[in-house]
Amino acid sequence: MNMLVDGEWRTDAGEYTDDDGSFERQETNFRDEIRDDPDARFQPEAGRYHLYVSSACPWAHRTLVTRALKGLEDAISVSIVDPYRDEDGWQFTPEKEGCTPDHVHGADFLRELYVRADPDATCRVTVPVLWDKREDTIVNNESEEIMRMLDTEFNEIASRDVDLYPEGYRDEVDRIIDEIYEPINNGVYRAGFATKQDPYDEAVDDLFAALDHWDEVLADQRYLAGDRLTEADVAMFTTLVRFDKVYHTHFMCNVQYIREYDNLWPYLRDLYGTSGVAQTVNMDHIKEHYYTTHPDVNPHGIVARGPDLEFEAPHDRDELPGSPPSDLVAAANADD
Numbered sequence: 001m002n003m004l005v006d007g008e009w010r011t012d013a014g015e016y017t018d019d020d021g022s023f024e025r026q027e028t029n030f031r032d033e034i035r036d037d038p039d040a041r042f043q044p045e046a047g048r049y050h051l052y053v054s055s056a057c058p059w060a061h062r063t064l065v066t067r068a069l070k071g072l073e074d075a076i077s078v079s080i081v082d083p084y085r086d087e088d089g090w091q092f093t094p095e096k097e098g099c100t101p102d103h104v105h106g107a108d109f110l111r112e113l114y115v116r117a118d119p120d121a122t123c124r125v126t127v128p129v130l131w132d133k134r135e136d137t138i139v140n141n142e143s144e145e146i147m148r149m150l151d152t153e154f155n156e157i158a159s160r161d162v163d164l165y166p167e168g169y170r171d172e173v174d175r176i177i178d179e180i181y182e183p184i185n186n187g188v189y190r191a192g193f194a195t196k197q198d199p200y201d202e203a204v205d206d207l208f209a210a211l212d213h214w215d216e217v218l219a220d221q222r223y224l225a226g227d228r229l230t231e232a233d234v235a236m237f238t239t240l241v242r243f244d245k246v247y248h249t250h251f252m253c254n255v256q257y258i259r260e261y262d263n264l265w266p267y268l269r270d271l272y273g274t275s276g277v278a279q280t281v282n283m284d285h286i287k288e289h290y291y292t293t294h295p296d297v298n299p300h301g302i303v304a305r306g307p308d309l310e311f312e313a314p315h316d317r318d319e320l321p322g323s324p325p326s327d328l329v330a331a332a333n334a335d336d
């Protein structure tokens with residue numbers, strides 16, 4: 001496994017799976033927060049923060065969707081790494097389609113930023129990373145927390161009046177984000193990276209039980225928490241949008257496609273069609289990353305072709321109670 005150990009890049013440090021063949025995700029280590037509070041070390045400010053992402057990564061994608069929905073594109077800049085990750089970890093290859101340089105420091109590898117933030121860092125070098133240009137350090141590299149900060153702490157700066165963590169829904173949003181994490185968001189990885197039959201079977205059972213459950217819930221309500229678009233939908237979206245083209249085949253999550261679900265499939269198209277969201281989806285990066293980056297799972301790196309998906313087909317979910325925030329509806333109408 002590739003990671004930093006005492007600030008040195010190592011390609012032989014530890015394993016992804018434990019002795020039982022189960023995938024183990026490591027704890028994230030930069031956990032500071034931006035707070036809209038004059039006493040906070042990191043305060044919301046336009047132009048101060050930068051996101052390092054991979055367009056392929058579902059965790060990083062949550063932060064891009066939140067940034068787009070809030071209209072924070074001008075306030076928070078972004079660098080996008082190469083979707084292919086080899087022994088050197090995430091790399092900047094600006095010459096490649098959809099990739100950018102490291103706009104802040106011109107680094108070649110993301111790990112350079114981790115060492116800059118902590119010269120003794122012992123950790124995996126993951127995306128997303130929320131970077132503070134003022135203090136020249138990492139604020140946070142945990143997607144759920146970054147999503148929450150962009151959503152709740154930048155309201156004075158955001159160009160759209162969109163609240164994805166509304167009063168009255170907060171407990172429910174937290175509960176759902178927590179509930180979908182293990183079986184769905186992380187569940188596809190548990191299935192795909194399992195090295196023994198039992199943990200694979202367990203992951204697939206959990207995954208499809210959870211998908212079946214949410215398909216039923218979404219029969220009567222437009223969004224996961226009811227009639228409001230929330231962070232829980234963002235968290236669900238970035239897994240669902242990758243599912244049929246990648247997780248179904250590459251991670252052997254092949255009991256059912258999302259496009260075969262009565263409600264999850266229109267729900268996914270509804271989210272995809274929400275103003276700003278489609279532009280955050282780079283399916284070429286998604287496919288290249290997964291199929292070529294995990295030689296243990298797909299040794300020849302062949303990128304599977306199908307299936308064709310019409311994300312833009314009508315979904316009819318506007319007949320259910322609830323609608324996107326009015327700023328997003330206005331933006332969608334302006335786009336038409």
Ligand SMILES: N[C@@H](CCC(=O)N[C@@H](CS)C(=O)NCC(=O)O)C(=O)O
Binds near residue numbers: 028057060125126141
């Ligand atoms: N807990 C982190 C997980 C992020 C994560 O695992 N990102 C993957 C890409 S999808 C990564 O950068 N992996 C690199 C590695 O593990 O070496 C979050 O949600 O932000």
